[in-house]
Amino acid sequence: MRKKDDEKQRCIKIAVMQLILEEGFQGTSISKIARAAGVSPATVYIYYENKESMLREIYQEYSEETIQYLLQCISPNMVGEDIIAELIRRYYFFIIENKEVFHFIEQFSTCPVLQSTCRSMKGPAYLNQLLTDLKKRQILNDFNNDNLYAFLFSPVKTIAVKSCESEHVAMERLNELIYIIQKALLKDF
Amino acid sequence: MRKKDDEKQRCIKIAVMQLILEEGFQGTSISKIARAAGVSPATVYIYYENKESMLREIYQEYSEETIQYLLQCISPNMVGEDIIAELIRRYYFFIIENKEVFHFIEQFSTCPVLQSTCRSMKGPAYLNQLLTDLKKRQILNDFNNDNLYAFLFSPVKTIAVKSCESEHVAMERLNELIYIIQKALLKDF
Amino acid sequence: MRKKDDEKQRCIKIAVMQLILEEGFQGTSISKIARAAGVSPATVYIYYENKESMLREIYQEYSEETIQYLLQCISPNMVGEDIIAELIRRYYFFIIENKEVFHFIEQFSTCPVLQSTCRSMKGPAYLNQLLTDLKKRQILNDFNNDNLYAFLFSPVKTIAVKSCESEHVAMERLNELIYIIQKALLKDF
Amino acid sequence: MRKKDDEKQRCIKIAVMQLILEEGFQGTSISKIARAAGVSPATVYIYYENKESMLREIYQEYSEETIQYLLQCISPNMVGEDIIAELIRRYYFFIIENKEVFHFIEQFSTCPVLQSTCRSMKGPAYLNQLLTDLKKRQILNDFNNDNLYAFLFSPVKTIAVKSCESEHVAMERLNELIYIIQKALLKDF
DNA sequence: GATGAATGAGAGTTCATTCAT
DNA sequence: TATGAATGAACTCTCATTCAT
Numbered sequence: 001m002r003k004k005d006d007e008k009q010r011c012i013k014i015a016v017m018q019l020i021l022e023e024g025f026q027g028t029s030i031s032k033i034a035r036a037a038g039v040s041p042a043t044v045y046i047y048y049e050n051k052e053s054m055l056r057e058i059y060q061e062y063s064e065e066t067i068q069y070l071l072q073c074i075s076p077n078m079v080g081e082d083i084i085a086e087l088i089r090r091y092y093f094f095i096i097e098n099k100e101v102f103h104f105i106e107q108f109s110t111c112p113v114l115q116s117t118c119r120s121m122k123g124p125a126y127l128n129q130l131l132t133d134l135k136k137r138q139i140l141n142d143f144n145n146d147n148l149y150a151f152l153f154s155p156v157k158t159i160a161v162k163s164c165e166s167e168h169v170a171m172e173r174l175n176e177l178i179y180i181i182q183k184a185l186l187k188d189f
Numbered sequence: 190m191r192k193k194d195d196e197k198q199r200c201i202k203i204a205v206m207q208l209i210l211e212e213g214f215q216g217t218s219i220s221k222i223a224r225a226a227g228v229s230p231a232t233v234y235i236y237y238e239n240k241e242s243m244l245r246e247i248y249q250e251y252s253e254e255t256i257q258y259l260l261q262c263i264s265p266n267m268v269g270e271d272i273i274a275e276l277i278r279r280y281y282f283f284i285i286e287n288k289e290v291f292h293f294i295e296q297f298s299t300c301p302v303l304q305s306t307c308r309s310m311k312g313p314a315y316l317n318q319l320l321t322d323l324k325k326r327q328i329l330n331d332f333n334n335d336n337l338y339a340f341l342f343s344p345v346k347t348i349a350v351k352s353c354e355s356e357h358v359a360m361e362r363l364n365e366l367i368y369i370i371q372k373a374l375l376k377d378f
Numbered sequence: 379m380r381k382k383d384d385e386k387q388r389c390i391k392i393a394v395m396q397l398i399l400e401e402g403f404q405g406t407s408i409s410k411i412a413r414a415a416g417v418s419p420a421t422v423y424i425y426y427e428n429k430e431s432m433l434r435e436i437y438q439e440y441s442e443e444t445i446q447y448l449l450q451c452i453s454p455n456m457v458g459e460d461i462i463a464e465l466i467r468r469y470y471f472f473i474i475e476n477k478e479v480f481h482f483i484e485q486f487s488t489c490p491v492l493q494s495t496c497r498s499m500k501g502p503a504y505l506n507q508l509l510t511d512l513k514k515r516q517i518l519n520d521f522n523n524d525n526l527y528a529f530l531f532s533p534v535k536t537i538a539v540k541s542c543e544s545e546h547v548a549m550e551r552l553n554e555l556i557y558i559i560q561k562a563l564l565k566d567f
Numbered sequence: 568m569r570k571k572d573d574e575k576q577r578c579i580k581i582a583v584m585q586l587i588l589e590e591g592f593q594g595t596s597i598s599k600i601a602r603a604a605g606v607s608p609a610t611v612y613i614y615y616e617n618k619e620s621m622l623r624e625i626y627q628e629y630s631e632e633t634i635q636y637l638l639q640c641i642s643p644n645m646v647g648e649d650i651i652a653e654l655i656r657r658y659y660f661f662i663i664e665n666k667e668v669f670h671f672i673e674q675f676s677t678c679p680v681l682q683s684t685c686r687s688m689k690g691p692a693y694l695n696q697l698l699t700d701l702k703k704r705q706i707l708n709d710f711n712n713d714n715l716y717a718f719l720f721s722p723v724k725t726i727a728v729k730s731c732e733s734e735h736v737a738m739e740r741l742n743e744l745i746y747i748i749q750k751a752l753l754k755d756f
Numbered sequence: 757g758a759t760g761a762a763t764g765a766g767a768g769t770t771c772a773t774t775c776a777t
Numbered sequence: 778t779a780t781g782a783a784t785g786a787a788c789t790c791t792c793a794t795t796c797a798t
Contacts, residue, residue: 399679400679400680401680402592402678402679402680402681403591403592403593403678404592404593405680481677481679484677485674485677485678488670488673488674488677489591489592489674490588490589490591490670491589491590491591491594492591521743521747522739522740522743522744524725524726524729524731524740525722525726525740525743525744525747527725528721528722528723528725528726528744529718529722529744529747531725532717532721532722532724532725533714533717533718533721533722534717535721536713536716536717536720536721537713537714537717540713542713550711551711551713551714554710554711554714555714555717558710558714558718558751558752561751562747562750562751563747
């Protein structure tokens, strides 16, 4: 017998996200995915039970990975200013450089039906804990975690997908956003 | 006679948004829409050229309407504090009470392919002008419009879709959010 | 709008039975049926909910029709001898001349899964009543209805599908079969 | 070593018949069979050339075996009365106790396409000889062999698959059927 | 001999859209 | 205007079978 080919599954994942970026959920069929991944449609079903669970699994995997990736930039001895700056900057460039991953996650998570089928994930729970901790350490203001989360991650998404007249302006805009958020959330700034 | 037509089209629009909330873009077909709207599939094509332009037209109509609706709460003589409070509050309750409309717009606008087919809209342009104006009038801080926009509208979306343990906590969370935005964006606060 | 076309449905039914005679249940797909009936695969689904219920409905329709057809040859004033002779002869020639119908019914009814999904039919109930009546009128021997039924209808099926060296021998065989049944089941013979 | 092989093939045969009883020919695929038999799909192809010939071989094997089994109850010195009684009784209980085998054979043999691919079998030929012999020995009436065969084996099938209100009634029904057949086919009764 | 991975072909079904009324 | 019938194309998924180990 042949071994299950991790390379094949990777191709499928990449194809899924590429296609969903380019054609949306509607325009992404199993046969297109298979063609883009260089495998047979039937092969997709060796790695995933069906289309829905394929999307869900890929979503959960990349969702978790993304949060992990973002949090990697934080180290315990950082000052609050840098934590926010690093986090937002890292997210911003992640979005710019991983459009497919980002847009896949966004499209998936804005669809209530898809979202509702997901088991709860570790990333958000850990993030919650982190925020609570930063408040205890008097780094962040004592706001509701939902609010802290909302300010840390949604504005940067909004500007990252909105193109700018020039690279330079974009950087200034990003730095300004970081500054606004630092001022809004940090205890001493 | 005229009224009956408009009524049919209204039914179609409502059916579209209801279905897309419940089943997502993938699960929403013309025949399902027709059934839910109480008309024949062929009738849909009297009001819309095809499926894609139907979705686009409905999106643009409700997008514009939503912005109009939000801005209706602002009057020229209001102080900055109230402008922000009213705007955010209005958006929050709009999302809560018009889930289908909100989620339809969100799903549509997070899909790059769909988004790309849209002509530019009046709402955002007007909003841009408004922000510029509020800066000129020394009400808002002199931040980049994209940042102002992002800071004003994305966090509230994030918390509005995230359920809370109780109505009371939700209101506190909302008030806190408003307060953070006011402090961050208003010149004198 | 167009009217539902009875002719189309008739074509589908005929195609189904023809194909199932020639290729069996395994070899009979919706697209083959559609091609044979001269319609599109999608059209089949206008007339039937799905493949299984299509087969079931056709089975039930032709099953009932067949029993009706057989019983048409009986009139109230016939003597027992003729009742049996007519019934058997009629069934025999029905099988010979309507191979597709007969084999479709046979294949369907020997498949427990298919059979189990069928609502109870009127034909067998009426037949039961008829047998009971004929016993009361002292025409048939007082045997269990199941036995009467089995004796009347299963042997003729067996010989009808078994080809004979010549037409002449086949007729002799049929007449002998009738004679045996008459002798076995009739009260006075 | 040798034993293990035979065991695998036995599992496959049993799985085939079980599945075909439960799901019919349509619902029975190689992978389902393999799963039910506890082997790999590829393993099936070690024992059988392809699906069709697998079904055919199993059919022929069990068909022959069944006839052999039925005829085992006859010994040369039995009187006609007992020959018929034993044969029918034995068949009846075989059907009751070997539903999968019986229904597999029935489904296969009512499908003309499948039937047509079978080489002629020894069982029926031997049975034919037996009937001819019993006629020569003045035990059975001088009827056509097809008719004798039809009366001996088809009515009992019909009643065996038709459930009865009680075990007791079923036995009475069976005894009555035996009596009818004895009277119909035996020379002196 | 035995396996699970892999596949092209085809299954049943639904799709967006058009037709005839 | 409005319809349900009709359709070719495409959908998701499974099939029988083969491959590589």
